[in-house]
Amino acid sequence: MTVTTTKKITFEEYLTYDDGTDKRYDFNDGELIEVTPATVLHNDVMMCLAFFLQSAVQQYQLPYCVRVNSTEIFNGKRTR
Numbered sequence: 001m002t003v004t005t006t007k008k009i010t011f012e013e014y015l016t017y018d019d020g021t022d023k024r025y026d027f028n029d030g031e032l033i034e035v036t037p038a039t040v041l042h043n044d045v046m047m048c049l050a051f052f053l054q055s056a057v058q059q060y061q062l063p064y065c066v067r068v069n070s071t072e073i074f075n076g077k078r079t080r
Contacts, residue, residue, distance in 0.1 A: 008030030009017070017025065017032065024035040038046070046068055054066040 009032065010030070011027060014025075014027040014032065025032040026035055027033075050066050050068050053064075056062070057064045057066055
């Protein structure tokens with residue numbers, strides 16, 4: 001991981017930070033740290049877990065929508 005900011009920023013600035021790329025950053029003690037991309041193995045594990053979670057959601061008719069990078073809860077009006 002690489003520290004990408006030279007000056008410390010606030011958490012509010014972090015929430016609105018956009019460097020014009022699709023890179024992801026962690027916020028640690030006022031500094032932005034670039035998150036390294038997932039490996040092929042990491043992606044395989046995510047896909048496998050998503051498949052099994054989706055199977056359970058369908059089997060038990062749970063109000064969830066499984067996504068590879070997130071899970072949403074349906075409350076009848078919108079997702080959270």
